[in-house]
Amino acid sequence: MMMAVRASRLFDGVDAKPVECPLVLVEDGRIVAVQSGGDPPDGAQVVDLGTATLLPGLIDSHVHLAFDASVDSVDRLAAADDDQVLATMRASARLALSAGITTVRDLGDRDYLSLKLRDETATDPTAGPRILAAGPPITTGNGHCWFLGGAITPGAGTIRAAVRAHAERGVDVIKLMATGGELTPGSASHLPQFTAADLRAAVDEAHRLNLPATAHAHGTQGIANAVAAGVDMIEHGTFMTADSVAADPTVIAAIARAGIPIGATIAQKPNPAYTPPPRMIQLIPLIVAVFQQIQAAGIPVICSSDAGIGPLKPIDALPYGPAMMAKHLGGTPAELLRSVTSEAARACGTADRKGRIAPGFDADLLAVDGDPLADLTALTAVHAVFREGVQVR
Ligand SMILES: [Zn+2]
Structure with a gap:
């Protein structure tokens, strides 16, 4: 009817x-x-x-359904078995949907659990958003999010094999950890984890299998490697250094020339009970200044959340993002609404339907x-x- x-x-x-x-x-x-x-x-x-x-319906191009948005989300995931994790993921999926988020791209799970949930929500629209899933992100031995199960020894052959293994499991996108990250003890956000040649091999293999590839990248060298590799999107793009942030105009120009969108994982839901670590409080205004340069270079900036990783990032954080972007980076409401709808769809490769x-x-x-x-x-x-x-x- x-x-x-x-x-x-x-x-x-x-x-x-x-x-x-x-x-x-x-x-x-x-x-x-x-x-x-x-x-x-x-x-x-x-x-x-x-x-x-x-x-x-809103599109969040960067979430982690497997993390429960608690202050110790990594430890809690480690302590839970797959059935418990799936129960959390199912609840998160329904919460996202009730907030108007009708599509999410899960950029890192454990044991391919987001693919299982993807299949459940594909046949039941009430169960959650349409899910695009990466499975466990491809990383190094003790690198960023190694505990999700996607760690390999770097090398063109090993990374190609990892991409193929993900494709065989039926992922929708390949997630590459080009640098370390904040969530992983012992990992350094400013340092690269793979060479440009390794990332290039991964992207080639992904494209050969008709899959887009997106790279988590904080530090300048990792961002430059991802650009040289021809990734379809860059997540974060903060230009972090060992103790601060420093944008590299040459790399920004290269991103702009390549037309690669950057996922600014900026959205957060206010949570008066939680104070972020001092390092983040100190870095955020500096990262905002970097994003002003990124935007001025004409690079498409997509508003996303990284939902799940902590108390400011519950799965329903995205709707708070456009207002935050407007406050920090400017832009008209229509531009910011596009970044969580049509532009996000284009970045995720679903612009024909979403x-x-x-x-x-x-x-x-x-x-x-x-x-x-x-x-x-x-x-x-x-x-x-x-x-x-x-x-x-
Ligand atoms: Zn993430």
Whole structure:
């Protein structure tokens, strides 16, 4: 049966000018028409959302469903067996969906558990977002997130084999840990873990298997290696040094020339009970300054969360991101809404189905009270959520 969704205004994922009095027609999980005003077709089920604003369901291009967003998320994951982890992941998936996040890209799990959940949510739209999954990230022996099970001895042959093994398991994306990271004791964010040649081999193998590859990279050398390797996206891109942050204009220019988007894992949900470590409090304004340079170079900056890794990063953190980006980096509401809808879809390789309200796209819809094109904080005032034509909230 056809469903006709009415609201007060609509942001289609692209156009800064909203559609007034929209009527969105949905059939078999897909959008078949978007019109301004007019009457629903005879026999259609009408869902009238009153004064709410409709926008595409949000896309978080960087989450970790396996981490529980506690202060000791790494230890708790280590202490839990797969069934316990899956139970946490299922609850997180439902929470994300209820916040209007209808697609997530899981960039690091344990034992390929996110693929299992992906298959569950693929057939049940109420169970969580559509999931794109990387499986355990490819890293080095005691490198960043080695405990997730994706550690290898560096080398072109070993990294190609790791990519193939991931592809055989059915992943949607290859996640490469190009540098160390904050979450892993003994790991250094500013130091590279793989050479450019190793990363190049991984990206070639991924592309040969029709998979995109994205690289976690903090330090300058790791970022430069990832760019030289031709990755499809860079996660973080903070230009961290041993004790500070220092943007490299040459590397920024190379990223811009290559047109590689950077996932700014900026979104966080306010949590008055938690104070971040002093190192992070000190680094954040410096990282903001780096992102101002990244943005000025014309590099697409995608708003994401890294949800799961700590108390400011629950799985429903993303809707807070666009307002934070506006505050720190500027940009119009439409630009920032694109970075969690159509631009995020493009970065994730799902731009043909996700991130827009237009005929032929999946009917992933978020309705919020108020007008996010005027006030981005309205993104957290959820009124209704639809995933692939099913109203889930
Ligand atoms: Zn991450």
